[in-house]
Amino acid sequence: MGYSDWATTAIPADVMRICHMARATDEIQFGIYACSPEDSSFDATFTEMEITECKWLAHVGQKPD
Numbered sequence: 001m002g003y004s005d006w007a008t009t010a011i012p013a014d015v016m017r018i019c020h021m022a023r024a025t026d027e028i029q030f031g032i033y034a035c036s037p038e039d040s041s042f043d044a045t046f047t048e049m050e051i052t053e054c055k056w057l058a059h060v061g062q063k064p065d
Contacts, residue, residue, distance in 0.1 A: 034046075
């Protein structure tokens, strides 16, 4: 589909930061994560997460999914 997560370094193939799951044909594992660049660290807290229909509009020149 041509989507990118703008990664600047290689990441394992089983980790995707941004993806569309409309074509998933089996069970998947998903979640949220926070990353810390250049060997720094921090604590992250995620609250009020909702799973909804896609709220992103199609990009200009890109057909809707």
